Amino acid sequence: MTAVVRTVAFAGIEVLPVEVQVAIGNGLPSFTIVGLPDKAVAESRERVRAALTAIGLGLPPKRITINLAPADVQKEGSHFDLPIALGVLTAMGVVPLDEISGYVALGELGLDGSIAPVAGVLPAAIAANADERGLICPGPQGGEAAWAGSTGVLAPRTLLELINHFKGGGGVLAPPTPAAIPEAPNSPDLKDIKGQETAKRALEIAAAGGHNILMMGPPGSGKSMLAQRLPGLLPPMTAEESLQVSMIHSVAGHLAGGSIVRHRPFRDPHHSASMAALVGGGLRARPGEISLAHRGVLFLDELPEFNRQVLEALRQPLETGKAVVARANTHATYPARFQLVAAMNPCRCGYLSDPQLACSKAPKCAEDYQSKISGPMFDRIDLHIDVPAVDPLDMSAPPPKETSAVVAGRVAKAREIQIARYKAEGAAITCNAEADGELLEKVAGPDAEGRALLTQAAEKMRLSARGYHRILRVARTIADLEGAANVKRVHIAEALSYRRVMPGRGLN
Ligand SMILES: Nc1ncnc2c1ncn2[C@@H]1O[C@H](COP(=O)(O)OP(=O)(O)O)[C@@H](O)[C@H]1O
Numbered sequence: 373m374t375a376v377v378r379t380v381a382f383a384g385i386e387v388l389p390v391e392v393q394v395a396i397g398n399g400l401p402s403f404t405i406v407g408l409p410d411k412a413v414a415e416s417r418e419r420v421r422a423a424l425t426a427i428g429l430g431l432p433p434k435r436i437t438i439n440l441a442p443a444d445v446q447k448e449g450s451h452f453d454l455p456i457a458l459g460v461l462t463a464m465g466v467v468p469l470d471e472i473s474g475y476v477a478l479g480e481l482g483l484d485g486s487i488a489p490v491a492g493v494l495p496a497a498i499a500a501n502a503d504e505r506g507l508i509c510p511g512p513q514g515g516e517a518a519w520a521g522s523t524g525v526l527a528p529r530t531l532l533e534l535i536n537h538f539k540g541g542g543g544v545l546a547p548p549t550p551a552a553i554p555e556a557p558n559s560p561d562l563k564d565i566k567g568q569e570t571a572k573r574a575l576e577i578a579a580a581g582g583h584n585i586l587m588m589g590p591p592g593s594g595k596s597m598l599a600q601r602l603p604g605l606l607p608p609m610t611a612e613e614s615l616q617v618s619m620i621h622s623v624a625g626h627l628a629g630g631s632i633v634r635h636r637p638f639r640d641p642h643h644s645a646s647m648a649a650l651v652g653g654g655l656r657a658r659p660g661e662i663s664l665a666h667r668g669v670l671f672l673d674e675l676p677e678f679n680r681q682v683l684e685a686l687r688q689p690l691e692t693g694k695a696v697v698a699r700a701n702t703h704a705t706y707p708a709r710f711q712l713v714a715a716m717n718p719c720r721c722g723y724l725s726d727p728q729l730a731c732s733k734a735p736k737c738a739e740d741y742q743s744k745i746s747g748p749m750f751d752r753i754d755l756h757i758d759v760p761a762v763d764p765l766d767m768s769a770p771p772p773k774e775t776s777a778v779v780a781g782r783v784a785k786a787r788e789i790q791i792a793r794y795k796a797e798g799a800a801i802t803c804n805a806e807a808d809g810e811l812l813e814k815v816a817g818p819d820a821e822g823r824a825l826l827t828q829a830a831e832k833m834r835l836s837a838r839g840y841h842r843i844l845r846v847a848r849t850i851a852d853l854e855g856a857a858n859v860k861r862v863h864i865a866e867a868l869s870y871r872r873v874m875p876g877r878g879l880n
């Protein structure tokens with residue numbers, strides 16, 4: 373007898389339908405899986421065999437062939453256990469075929485017949501829903517699947533529970549309810565930071581226009597503190613953004629507690645992170661840190677300490693908002709539109725600007741240290757600021773009054789202006805950081821005085837075309853924060869101040 377159970381494979385966060393076809397025929401007893409399975413899928417065999425034995429059924433002493441169709445789609449991961457087991461059970465006549473055909477199933481089996489959580493339940497549930505099918509997923513992930521508003525979700529904890537459900541004519545397993553959204557994480561507030569007015573202003577501009585920002589300064593000046601406060605300044609995610617971010621986190625197996633992600637992610641990978649950890653991929657296709665930071669903030673502390681190759685690999689995602697991960701015979705694409713906050717010491721010891729603390733190799737050591745970051749990488753960062761050591765007078769002063777909420781209010785207004793502007797222009801972007809070339813010239817063309825200043829500065833600083841556009845982009849955001857319709861000289865002047873002299877490399 374043959375049976376078919378539907379399941380899925382993932383290509384990035386895209387869901388591809390896969391059929392598990394099971395044929396039980398006469399011949400020498402065997403159990404074979406075909407159809408481009410990877411190692412984890414091949415291991416399914418042993419888990420399915422053990423799980424069926426554990427619930428007292430055991431495999432029939434016949435020739436069992438499992439085909440995962442279509443054969444040209446790479447099947448990765450352990451979530452094929454449950455559909456394979458269900459296929460075998462259906463072919464054995466234990467589970468009725470007409471009941472199972474209305475479902476998409478995924479889950480990993482334990483040797484004792486328990487069903488363990490797997491990655492990708494949320495996108496699978498959404499795909500099943502679109503196909504007007506129910507979803508069978510691991511018990512602990514019922515809350516995650518229910519978010520898709522599925523037509524019917526079954527979340528059994530064990531294989532036996534599922535069999536009993538079907539044997540009992542259905543209705544034995546209660547449909548799960550969507551997991552509650554956790555309270556907003558106690559995000560740190562901007563008012564904890566004393567002094568550093570320039571840096572705070574730059575952070576506000578970064579938030580308002582979605583610009584990448586690089587902070588350079590000695591250790592302990594508050595760079596990490598500033599970076600952690602950026603998500604609190606950004607506008608809340610829309611429902612659509614929230615769903616997309618949740619799908620990425622689900623495919624990565626990171627969706628904690630089965631709830632969707634409502635708050636902008638903040639990811640701060642260590643500088644020893646590998647290419648696979650940061651960009652994605654590896655032995656099993658998984659989104660990397662830059663995709664987990666999608667629609668949120670990626671904080672790279674000690675930027676020059678990162679592996680140079682890894683940093684260079686960030687250039688393309690920074691431009692396209694996508695991470696492309698090579699696989700054996702194909703590639704997977706994950707969304708990766710994040711806001712980069714980078715921090716670095718000016719030199720290895722960190723005290724370049726302080727003659728009392730600086731080491732004997734200054735300033736040569738700073739040149740060497742900073743040259744670890746390539747020009748094209750610097751080029752993709754709109755705002756460059758210095759974060760000097762905190763003034764002792766500022767430290768002993770009472771804390772500043774302005775909270776993150778107040779700044780976020782101004783940011784939200786500036787964002788609304790940008791959304792309206794780009795909608796009117798018919799551009800598929802929502803913030804100034806994504807504007808470029810002709811569009812930028814059109815929406816951020818400065819008045820005559822501003823133009824004169826910009827031309828003069830471009831000549832003096834030997835600005836590249838890219839550098840020129842960067843100034844315009846930042847100036848546009850500064851004008852938006854003010855609610856000014858046109859970019860004026862003051863906006864250009866302030867934007868010019870967020871450029872920095874690179875030792876040995878002239879103005880960047
Ligand atoms: N501007 C500041 N206002 C208040 N505390 C500060 C400030 N800058 C630094 N600190 C204190 O110093 C510690 C280290 O700051 P951190 O942000 O980690 O510095 P950096 O990342 O620049 O090395 C913080 O935990 C905080 O206690």
Ligand SMILES: [Mg+2]
Binds near residue numbers: 596715
């Ligand atoms: Mg730090």
